Amino acid sequence: MDQKHLRDLLEEVRSGRMDTDSALHKLKTLPFEDLGYARIDTHRCVRTGVSEVIFCQGKTVSQIQGIVERISEHHANILATRAGREVFEAIREVDGRCAYHEMAQIVVIRPEPVERSGNIAVVSAGTSDIPVAEEAAVTAEVLGNGVRRIYDVGVAGIHRLLHVCEELFEANVAVVVAGMEGALASVVGGLVSCPVIGVPTSVGYGASFGGVAALLSMLNSCASGVSVVNIDNGFGAGYQAGLINRLVVENGGAGKEDRHAPAMGGK
Numbered sequence: 001m002d003q004k005h006l007r008d009l010l011e012e013v014r015s016g017r018m019d020t021d022s023a024l025h026k027l028k029t030l031p032f033e034d035l036g037y038a039r040i041d042t043h044r045c046v047r048t049g050v051s052e053v054i055f056c057q058g059k060t061v062s063q064i065q066g067i068v069e070r071i072s073e074h075h076a077n078i079l080a081t082r083a084g085r086e087v088f089e090a091i092r093e094v095d096g097r098c099a100y101h102e103m104a105q106i107v108v109i110r111p112e113p114v115e116r117s118g119n120i121a122v123v124s125a126g127t128s129d130i131p132v133a134e135e136a137a138v139t140a141e142v143l144g145n146g147v148r149r150i151y152d153v154g155v156a157g158i159h160r161l162l163h164v165c166e167e168l169f170e171a172n173v174a175v176v177v178a179g180m181e182g183a184l185a186s187v188v189g190g191l192v193s194c195p196v197i198g199v200p201t202s203v204g205y206g207a208s209f210g211g212v213a214a215l216l217s218m219l220n221s222c223a224s225g226v227s228v229v230n231i232d233n234g235f236g237a238g239y240q241a242g243l244i245n246r247l248v249v250e251n252g253g254a255g256k257e258d259r260h261a262p263a264m265g266g267k
Contacts, residue, residue, distance in 0.1 A: 118172050181217050
């Protein structure tokens with residue numbers, strides 16, 4: 001149950017259109033619903049404004065379907081992350097109202113248009129980093145943020161990044177996705193006045209150690225204002241960027257990318 005539905009329920013009780021026993025019955029699943037293999041946090045949207053996100057990796061298809069069936073009774077724009085094509089098809093069997101973003105490996109269940117505000121720059125060092133960047137971008141968009149994608153501007157051709165500096169300067173927060181040595185986060189951090197969220201990726205040859213080299217590089221950044229999420233955690237970066245962007249917008253600094261758009265396109 002999200003905040004709107006909870007307010008509507010309370011209003012029905014206040015106006016006398018619903019008795020307290022009926023309201024109590026509707027609220028009995030708060031704050032969670034136990035499915036045996038998962039405890040659905042139905043109260044999360046009331047606390048944080050965002051419904052529970054389904055992390056699909058490591059779950060069986062039947063478990064994912066069961067979770068989707070229960071969450072979709074209460075929410076829209078539900079994110080299912082780390083979802084391959086097989087998982088998407090299984091989710092669609094449960095609820096046909098879903099969109100798949102294949103590059104990001106995200107399914108959005110019951111997609112509805114959202115008002116996007118502010119400006120998050122999602123920057124990738126190379127084309128190979130785009131899947132993680134797209135996970136961040138799609139997450140941020142579904143949560144109501146304006147997103148500008150700036151891809152393949154890594155330090156091996158630094159002039160490509162300098163060419164888009166004006167776009168970076170307009171951002172309220174920048175998500176910088178890079179593998180190999182992960183140097184791009186420091187470079188962007190030294191150019192902009194907004195917070196920078198570094199996302200190390202597992203892209204790279206053997207000595208990159210599956211993203212550990214990029215992670216350590218970003219953690220040791222000499223540029224101020226750079227924070228770092230875990231390896232390949234585009235979702236976490238997109239979510240965190242959305243929180244920062246929302247604070248900027250609420251304080252009157254909406255940026256130049258305010259716009260109304262559907263939450264989902266999908267493939």
